[in-house]
Amino acid sequence: MRLLDYFRKDTSQQSASMAKERLQIVVAHQRTSRNQPDFLPEMQREIIRVIQKYVKIEQDQVSVQLDSNDACSVLELNVTLPQ
Amino acid sequence: MAKIIVVTSGKGGVGKTTTSAAIGTGLALRGHKTAILDFDVGLRNLDLVMGCERRVVYDFVNVINGEASLKQALIKDKRTENLFILPASQTRDKEALTVEGVGKILDELANDFDFIVCDSPAGIEKGALMALYFADEAVVVTNPEVSSVRDSDRILGILHSKSQRAEQGREPVREHLLLTRYDPQRVNIGEMLSVADVEDILAIPLLGVIPESEAVLKASNQGQPVILDGQAKAGQAYMDAVARLLGEKVEHRFLEAKKKGFFSRVMGVR
Ligand SMILES: Nc1ncnc2c1ncn2[C@@H]1O[C@H](COP(=O)(O)OP(=O)(O)OP(=O)(O)O)[C@@H](O)[C@H]1O
Numbered sequence A: 001m002r003l004l005d006y007f008r009k010d011t012s013q014q015s016a017s018m019a020k021e022r023l024q025i026v027v028a029h030q031r032t033s034r035n036q037p038d039f040l041p042e043m044q045r046e047i048i049r050v051i052q053k054y055v056k057i058e059q060d061q062v063s064v065q066l067d068s069n070d071a072c073s074v075l076e077l078n079v080t081l082p083q
Numbered sequence B: 001m002a003k004i005i006v007v008t009s010g011k012g013g014v015g016k017t018t019t020s021a022a023i024g025t026g027l028a029l030r031g032h033k034t035a036i037l038d039f040d041v042g043l044r045n046l047d048l049v050m051g052c053e054r055r056v057v058y059d060f061v062n063v064i065n066g067e068a069s070l071k072q073a074l075i076k077d078k079r080t081e082n083l084f085i086l087p088a089s090q091t092r093d094k095e096a097l098t099v100e101g102v103g104k105i106l107d108e109l110a111n112d113f114d115f116i117v118c119d120s121p122a123g124i125e126k127g128a129l130m131a132l133y134f135a136d137e138a139v140v141v142t143n144p145e146v147s148s149v150r151d152s153d154r155i156l157g158i159l160h161s162k163s164q165r166a167e168q169g170r171e172p173v174r175e176h177l178l179l180t181r182y183d184p185q186r187v188n189i190g191e192m193l194s195v196a197d198v199e200d201i202l203a204i205p206l207l208g209v210i211p212e213s214e215a216v217l218k219a220s221n222q223g224q225p226v227i228l229d230g231q232a233k234a235g236q237a238y239m240d241a242v243a244r245l246l247g248e249k250v251e252h253r254f255l256e257a258k259k260k261g262f263f264s265r266v267m268g269v270r
């Protein structure tokens, strides 16, 4: 520990807290895709290609999610269209 | 009936083999008949860490292919009673391990042993899947570092979906977090994820924290599992983890940095 570190207490500047924030996001994303069928990512890409034929959108403006409960599965498609 | 424990991580080089050797030896020291199985086909290493590399005659794949009996292939540890090692094959054929082959070996061992420790290779390919498939418990070895934590989460997902317990809808594999190469001093100055951070993210029970320690390299140089080094913090921390694995309540040690005087801190002395 250097002299400077000794007086630096601002945790938001610390690399460990950045690591934790980034991990929380990555892991949350990883967990939602855990129980998804393998075809979902490919289907998502295909849906995006179809929409892009008609509207100018970016990859991250479309989210596809499959939620399953006991009785049925719901495919949720969210597209943010530009103004 | 033996309990099958997989030591796994996703990411490479985090300390799986070190941990398999330590935990296997620890269980044997506690009087349980234990076999440590090396699943790292093509990259055999457990034999070196255990110091039995010159006694390898037959390996895992020889047994699966019926070229040797399990009894012929198992190496009895010279230092520790109740301890046996099954070395990995050096074949480059990644398909050498099959569910049937591995299942048969585990079945045969189960009658005779109390614990079977499976040292998984890195990755999420065949070898890693075979190592975890039959597990009752999993020790997820994680370093306090972003890619290791993310990969541990990946492996947890695979335990939930690809293990035999998951496939058969039985009680899930019991998961344990083992945080290794921990440096409390770097945690204190905000340079390293803390135990609490990693517990928060992975949300599985903590089995132990193994400090970063020079004794680990020294032990592997000598071919002695570090748990036999009673002087080393890493050895003591592994012994505690083994006790917890056996259901004992043991305080966590070595989570705090050694207190230093103001002078040595200002001078940056380590
Ligand atoms: N607590 C520790 N302190 C210091 N060094 C450690 C510690 N644990 C492991 N190491 C070192 O890390 C390196 C990798 O360890 P090890 O071979 O056990 O990892 P692994 O996960 O089995 O690797 P692989 O994925 O290649 O099988 C070794 O050089 C070992 O000495």
Ligand SMILES: [Mg+2]
Binding pocket: B016, B017, B018, B040, B045, B120, B121
């Ligand atoms: Mg290894």
